[in-house]
Structures are given as C-alpha cells and as structure tokens.
Amino acid sequence: MADNLVEINNLSFGYKNRLLHKGINMVFPRGKVVAIMGGSGSGKTTLLRLIGGQLVPTKGEVLVDGEIVHQQSREKLYQIRRKMGMLFQFGALFTDLSVYENVAFPLREHTNLPESMIRDFVMLKLNAVGLRGAYHLMPAELSGGMARRVALARAVALDPSIIMYDEPFAGLDPISMGVVCNLIRSLNDALGATSIVVTHDVHETFLFADYIYFVSEGVVVAEGTPDQLKKSKMPFVHQFVHGEMDGPVPFHYPAGDYRQEMLRVPAL
Amino acid sequence: MRRMNHFFQAIGHRMINGIWHLGAGGRLFFYVALYLLESIKRPRLIIKEVFATGVLSLLIVIVSAFFVGMVLGLQGYNTLQKYGSSEAIGVLVALSLVRELGPVVTALLFAGRAGTAITAEIGLMRATEQLSAMEMMAVSPIGRVLAPRFWAGTISMPILAVLFSMIGILGGYFVAVPVIGVDSGAFWSQMQANVDFQEDIINGVIKSVVFGVVCTMIALFEGYDAPPTAEGVSRATTRTVVYSSLAVLGLDFVLTSFMINV
Numbered sequence: 001m002a003d004n005l006v007e008i009n010n011l012s013f014g015y016k017n018r019l020l021h022k023g024i025n026m027v028f029p030r031g032k033v034v035a036i037m038g039g040s041g042s043g044k045t046t047l048l049r050l051i052g053g054q055l056v057p058t059k060g061e062v063l064v065d066g067e068i069v070h071q072q073s074r075e076k077l078y079q080i081r082r083k084m085g086m087l088f089q090f091g092a093l094f095t096d097l098s099v100y101e102n103v104a105f106p107l108r109e110h111t112n113l114p115e116s117m118i119r120d121f122v123m124l125k126l127n128a129v130g131l132r133g134a135y136h137l138m139p140a141e142l143s144g145g146m147a148r149r150v151a152l153a154r155a156v157a158l159d160p161s162i163i164m165y166d167e168p169f170a171g172l173d174p175i176s177m178g179v180v181c182n183l184i185r186s187l188n189d190a191l192g193a194t195s196i197v198v199t200h201d202v203h204e205t206f207l208f209a210d211y212i213y214f215v216s217e218g219v220v221v222a223e224g225t226p227d228q229l230k231k232s233k234m235p236f237v238h239q240f241v242h243g244e245m246d247g248p249v250p251f252h253y254p255a256g257d258y259r260q261e262m263l264r265v266p267a268l
Numbered sequence: 269m270r271r272m273n274h275f276f277q278a279i280g281h282r283m284i285n286g287i288w289h290l291g292a293g294g295r296l297f298f299y300v301a302l303y304l305l306e307s308i309k310r311p312r313l314i315i316k317e318v319f320a321t322g323v324l325s326l327l328i329v330i331v332s333a334f335f336v337g338m339v340l341g342l343q344g345y346n347t348l349q350k351y352g353s354s355e356a357i358g359v360l361v362a363l364s365l366v367r368e369l370g371p372v373v374t375a376l377l378f379a380g381r382a383g384t385a386i387t388a389e390i391g392l393m394r395a396t397e398q399l400s401a402m403e404m405m406a407v408s409p410i411g412r413v414l415a416p417r418f419w420a421g422t423i424s425m426p427i428l429a430v431l432f433s434m435i436g437i438l439g440g441y442f443v444a445v446p447v448i449g450v451d452s453g454a455f456w457s458q459m460q461a462n463v464d465f466q467e468d469i470i471n472g473v474i475k476s477v478v479f480g481v482v483c484t485m486i487a488l489f490e491g492y493d494a495p496p497t498a499e500g501v502s503r504a505t506t507r508t509v510v511y512s513s514l515a516v517l518g519l520d521f522v523l524t525s526f527m528i529n530v
C-alpha cells in the first residue's frame with residue numbers, strides 16, 4: 001500500500017496549443033485533506049479531471065493507489081473511479097431526477113441494496129448537508145448553493161476513499177460555508193478518506209486543510225502546511241492571502257499590451 | 269483567385285467534416301450496440317423513455333394520420349370514380365398507408381417530435397456536465413443514457429407507424445363511406461382481399477423498424493456530439509431534423525426498391 005493515495009508526477013497538459021500545466025508535482029497522502037489553490041483559469045478543474053482520468057496528460061503521469069490512471073483499460077478505470085467521489089464546480093445534478101434520486105443514483109448503479117437501505121443512506125447524506133427536507137424537489141427548484149450541497153451529498157453517497165471537491169464553498173452563505181467546511185473535515189476523518197479540495201477561499205482553507213498547494217502559471221509556486229504558509233514571506237502566498245491584484249500571480253488571462261490594443265485602429 | 273481558393277477549401281472542409289461525422293456516428297452506433305443487451309435488463313429505464321418518445325408522440329401521430337387518411341380518401345375517390353371503380357378506394361387508402369405513408373410520415377413526425385427532444389436533452393446533459401459526472405461515477409453515459417433511448421425509439425417507431433396506418437384507414441373510411449357514400453361492405457372486403465400480410469404489412473413494419481433505428485441514432489449522435497453551448501445544442505437539434513428527414517426519404521427509396529420485385 002503506497003503512502004500516497006494520489007501522486008502527480010511531472011505532469012504537463014494543455015488544451016489546443018496553450019500549455020496549462022508545466023510539470024506539476026503533488027502528493028496526496030492517505031487520510032489527509034489537501035487543498036489546491038490558484039487563480040481563476042489556472043487549471044484547477046482540469047487537474048481534477050486529469051486525476052479522474054477524463055483527460056490524458058501530454059507528459060508525466062497521475063498515480064492513484066499506485067496505478068497510472070491514463071494507461072488503464074476502461075474497466076479498470078471505472079473500478080478506480082468507484083473509489084472516487086467528485087463534487088463538480090457547477091453541481092452537475094441530473095436534471096431529470098429528483099434530489100432523492102440524484103443522491104440514490106450511485107447506490108442504485110453500483111449496489112444491489114434494498115430500497116429501505118438506499119432510503120436510509122440517502123437521507124443520512126442529505127441530512128448531513130442540511131437538505132433532508134428537500135428530498136422531493138427537482139434540481140430546477142433548488143438554489144445554486146442548495147444544488148451544490150446536493151451534489152456534495154451525491155459525491156459521497158458511496159463513501160469514497162478519494163473525495164475531490166471543486167470549489168465547495170463558491171456561492172454558499174457563511175453558515176453553509178461553515179457547515180461544508182466541517183463536513184469536509186469530518187467526512188475525511190470518519191471515512192478515512194483522502195480529500196482534494198480546489199478552492200479560492202483562503203481563510204476557510206487555512207482552517208481545515210492539512211496541506212496546501214498554490215498553483216500559478218502551470219507550476220506549483222508554493223506549498224506547505226497552513227502554519228508554514230502563514231509564516232512564509234513568499235510573495236505569492238502574501239498576494240493570495242491578502243487578495244491583491246498586483247503581484248506575482250497575474251490577474252489577467254495572457255493578452256497583448258492593453259495600451260497598444262486601445263490605440264490600434266480596427267482592421268476594416 | 270483568393271475567393272476560388274476559399275470556395276474549394278470550404279467544399280473540402282465540408283466533405284471531410286461530413287465523412288468524419290459519418291465515422292464518429294458509426295463508432296457511437298457500435299458503442300451503443302455493445303450496451304444493448306445490458307440495457308434491456310433494466311426495462312424500467314426503457315419504459316420511461318418509451319413514454320417520453322412514444323407516448324408523447326401519440327397525439328401528433330393520431331391527428332396527422334386521420335387527416336392524411338381523409339385526404340387519401342378524397343383524392344382516391346376523385347380519381348377512381350373516373351374509371352368506375354370507386355369501391356377500390358379501401359385498397360388504395362390501405363396500401364398507400366401501410367406500404368409508404370405510415371412508416372415515412374410517422375418517421376418524419378417522430379424526428380420532429382421525439383428526435384429533437386432526444387438531441388436537445390442529451391446535448392444539454394453534456395453542456396451541464398451531467399454526462400461527465402456520470403463518467404466520474406463509473407457509470408457509462410452510453411449505457412445509462414443512450415442505450416435505453418435507442419431501445420425506446422426502435423420499439424416505439426413501428427408501433428406508431430402501425431397506429432398511423434390504422435387511424436389513417438379510419439380517416440379514409442370516414443370520407444369514403446359516410447361522407448361520399450361508397451358501400452361500406454365493398455370498402456372493407458376489397459381491402460381485405462388485396463392487402464397481403466407478408467408483402468404489405470410486414471414490409472411496412474420492416475421499414476419503420478429501420479427508420480426507428482436510423483432516426484433515433486441520428487438524434488442520439490447529434491446530441492452526444494453537440495458542442496456544449498446553447499448555440500451548439502440548437503444547431504444539433506436542427507441537424508437532427510434535417511438529417512433524419514433526408515435519411516428516411518432516401519432509405520425509403522432503397523428499401524422499396526428491394527421490396528418491390530420489378
């Protein structure tokens with residue numbers, strides 16, 4: 001049994017011709033909550049997709065439980081994915097199924113549990129995200145934050161050993177935020193799972209994460225435990241923690257000089 | 269010169285694109301076929317889709333069939349009575365419907381009513397990452413989403429086509445017998461004597477099964493392949509109707525030429 005449930009080695013990946021990741025190395029030890037932070041568009045969602053085997057790296061590899069994800073057969077890949085739960089950035093609830101059926105979906109697909117047990121499991125998970133009373137609603141009847149909490153319940157329905165959260169706090173009110181924050185920690189500890197949390201929220205992340213990676217411009221620019229990072233004088237970390245626009249992490253998508261562009265005569 | 273180049277480039281591009289799509293469609297058909305047996309073990313999913321594609325198309329099929337039957341009755345009587353054989357109207361209406369109009373018009377209606385719905389639904393499922401989420405849950409969208417819909421389309425189409433023919437015949441009867449005054453006994457007995465079960469009815473059903481497979485597959489492919497944007501889905505929906513209609517009319521000619529021994 002490898003110590004690191006997930007390992008990313010020298011990973012490069014790009015869409016079309018823009019290279020997004022340029023040699024990333026990360027490890028996710030068993031039983032830990034590891035956060036990945038980085039600016040918008042820095043490729044965090046893409047990174048989760050690479051871990052889930054939905055994209056194939058240009059170079060390097062992703063190891064899950066000691067196996068290279070993108071080299072597996074379809075059956076094997078599905079076997080690996082059964083151990084994973086993923087919260088999508090926009091929820092990705094099945095719009096033709098009710099909240100209850102959404103959470104029951106993985107149970108129905110992968111187990112032969114009787115309906116009474118499925119019901120117990122679903123209600124347990126919905127209760128954990130505070131939406132037991134909303135079980136009969138359709139996704140279209142939920143608010144954005146509620147939908148994401150349902151998606152969270154669905155992601156952990158099968159008690160996965162790797163849980164990936166893509167921005168679990170986006171669009172949540174402070175109360176739900178605290179709840180989700182505790183939930184991530186307690187799910188992790190109760191299931192003995194390994195959690196990978198992609199997020200922008202510096203303060204929450206520093207509260208619950210065991211280890212944090214900062215990504216910028218396709219490389220890991222800083223990493224460490226929250227305590228180490230708080231003490232760090234690194235400009236990236238400083239910029240992130242204080243939310244400054246100017247600093248080593250660029251706010252803008254790569255573009256030509258703004259002044260030049262404004263002065264350019266439009267081509268006719 | 270530049271214009272010309274652009275022109276030929278555009279033609280080449282379209283052709284390559286077309287061939288590429290044909291290949292991608294064939295590949296998807298193959299993948300769907302792999303999941304068909306597995307999918308039939310979950311009849312509930314199929315029944316749900318039969319309801320969505322078949323049952324909801326019932327009304328439009330019934331209404332259209334009745335009108336088509338009435339028009340056939342009128343036109344048929346108008347021509348036949350010139351030759352003094354207006355009792356043959358039952359045969360004419362039944363044969364036109366069972367052999368051609370039933371399968372073809374049903375398929376065209378199906379493409380517009382159910383095909384577009386399938387394309388839009390699957391396209392939106394991709395755009396909202398539902399298919400991606402399913403993949404991440406180790407559930408194949410092809411097995412869970414496409415295969416049941418394929419079954420549903422293939423099952424509903426022949427049933428709808430048979431229904432279309434039956435209602436159409438009633439429409440023809442309504443115009444010919446109570447309205448125009450053709451003898452009811454002659455209407456039915458001539459029909460019975462001249463419509464062959466094997467030659468006419470079975471062949472009609474074969475056609476509609478083929479149309480069912482083709483229309484459903486086009487709808488599934490266009491949805492699955494649609495760019496994950498509002499515009500992409502809307503274009504895919506249009507393509508479903510255009511390609512399905514062309515495929516149905518073209519295939520109808522091919523199938524008919526095999527079925528009629530000249």
Ligand SMILES: Nc1ncnc2c1ncn2[C@@H]1O[C@H](COP(=O)(O)OP(=O)(O)OP(=O)(O)O)[C@@H](O)[C@H]1O
Pocket residue numbers: 015016020038039040041042043044045046047089
């Ligand atoms: N399917 C795609 N095709 C082409 N480019 C893409 C695709 N998906 C994402 N990108 C590009 O990859 C970059 C990273 O996208 P990604 O979604 O991974 O960012 P992110 O770090 O999750 O950002 P955010 O915090 O805003 O969610 C973006 O600049 C985007 O333009």
Ligand SMILES: [Mg+2]
Pocket residue numbers: 044045046089166
């Ligand atoms: Mg993202």
